[in-house]
Amino acid sequence: MTKQITVSAPGKLMLLGEHAVVYDRPCLVTAVGQRMKATITLTESPFFELNAPDVNVANYRKPISALLSGEVPKGAKFVEVAVANFFGKYPLKSGGIKIETNSEFSAEFGFGSSSASTVCTIKALSEITGANLDQKAIFDLAYKTVLDIQGKGSGFDVAAATYGGTLYFVTGGKVIEPLKVENLPIVVGYSGIKVDTVTLINQVSEKAKKYPEVIEAIYDQIKNLVEKAKKAVLEKDWATVGELMNINEGVLSALGVESQKLADMIYAAREAGAYGAKLSGAGIGDCMIAFTPTENRDKINQSITNAGGKVIDVQINVEGVRIENV
Ligand code: PMV
Numbered sequence: 019m020t021k022q023i024t025v026s027a028p029g030k031l032m033l034l035g036e037h038a039v040v041y042d043r044p045c046l047v048t049a050v051g052q053r054m055k056a057t058i059t060l061t062e063s064p065f066f067e068l069n070a071p072d073v074n075v076a077n078y079r080k081p082i083s084a085l086l087s088g089e090v091p092k093g094a095k096f097v098e099v100a101v102a103n104f105f106g107k108y109p110l111k112s113g114g115i116k117i118e119t120n121s122e123f124s125a126e127f128g129f130g131s132s133s134a135s136t137v138c139t140i141k142a143l144s145e146i147t148g149a150n151l152d153q154k155a156i157f158d159l160a161y162k163t164v165l166d167i168q169g170k171g172s173g174f175d176v177a178a179a180t181y182g183g184t185l186y187f188v189t190g191g192k193v194i195e196p197l198k199v200e201n202l203p204i205v206v207g208y209s210g211i212k213v214d215t216v217t218l219i220n221q222v223s224e225k226a227k228k229y230p231e232v233i234e235a236i237y238d239q240i241k242n243l244v245e246k247a248k249k250a251v252l253e254k255d256w257a258t259v260g261e262l263m264n265i266n267e268g269v270l271s272a273l274g275v276e277s278q279k280l281a282d283m284i285y286a287a288r289e290a291g292a293y294g295a296k297l298s299g300a301g302i303g304d305c306m307i308a309f310t311p312t313e314n315r316d317k318i319n320q321s322i323t324n325a326g327g328k329v330i331d332v333q334i335n336v337e338g339v340r341i342e343n344v
Contacts, residue, residue, distance in 0.1 A: 025341050029053070032174065044248075048183070055138065057117070067114070069117070104159060130179065133164060169216070171215070205308045243265055277303065286324060
């Protein structure tokens with residue numbers, strides 16, 4: 019049996035369909051080049067040990083039999099619950115494990131570092147114990163882990179970390195369809211505002227309780243525009259994708275998840291010649307994206323900066339979870 023393995027998984031960027039995808043509608047998501055890495059070592063003593071410097075976890079250690087009991091530090095949650103879920107299904111016969119996670123991206127951009135580290139942990143455990151789970155089994159266990167912790171979420175970020183590429187995705191992995199995409203003419207701007215995804219999901223769901231027909235109709239509109247955008251992405255019809263992104267932003271604003279800062283960046287990108295622009299993710303903060311003609315790219319980057327955003331260099335459509343070395 020292998021004693022040590024390192025795996026990595028990508029972060030994600032929502033293209034279209036956020037919020038509605040929590041409620042049985044589709045979205046489009048792409049995996050980004052910034053990766054999370056996890057190294058797992060089998061040890062002799064029956065302990066779980068974790069070092070995760072990016073989230074201030076140092077020499078965290080407890081008996082395997084005590085997983086999930088007692089106080090679990092915030093930064094250790096996703097990895098510890100992932101380990102507990104994995105050993106719940108595939109028990110470790112003897113000894114313990116030591117895990118180290120490292121991120122190439124700051125958790126603050128909202129690229130999905132928690133989901134990526136969950137996927138890394140399950141993939142690494144699967145390989146090192148010989149369980150050899152396929153992609154869907156990794157997705158299912160990682161998604162369960164995220165739900166155990168957050169209670170809510172579509173799993174689109176878990177799918178991007180597992181499968182990579184650009185996906186057409188329906189809630190909970192009911193559909194996970196890789197799209198044949200080489201590149202997307204995308205610019206990403208970071209707003210500098212930190213948001214809590216679950217808080218925003220809850221805000222939107224309060225609105226849905228108050229105005230069920232109105233909000234359900236918005237979700238249906240989002241479904242329609244995601245279907246059209248999927249077709250346009252496959253046809254490389256960026257002007258249509260841009261227009262659909264603008265419509266998507268309009269209804270996200272109606273859901274109450276736009277903010278002045280994001281709107282400033284989005285309008286700046288549009289005015290500088292983008293095909294279209296919208297927020298990406300839960301809204302209010304994190305990032306916005308714009309689809310841009312190559313010749314306007316510099317001007318659009320500058321306009322986002324002038325609006326107070328930070329343009330982030332991201333590679334998209336990258337490989338999903340993979341073994342780095344054994
Ligand atoms: O905030 P992010 O980037 O994790 O995106 C959240 C997207 C939602 O649709 C609001 C939630 C989800 O799990 O799909």
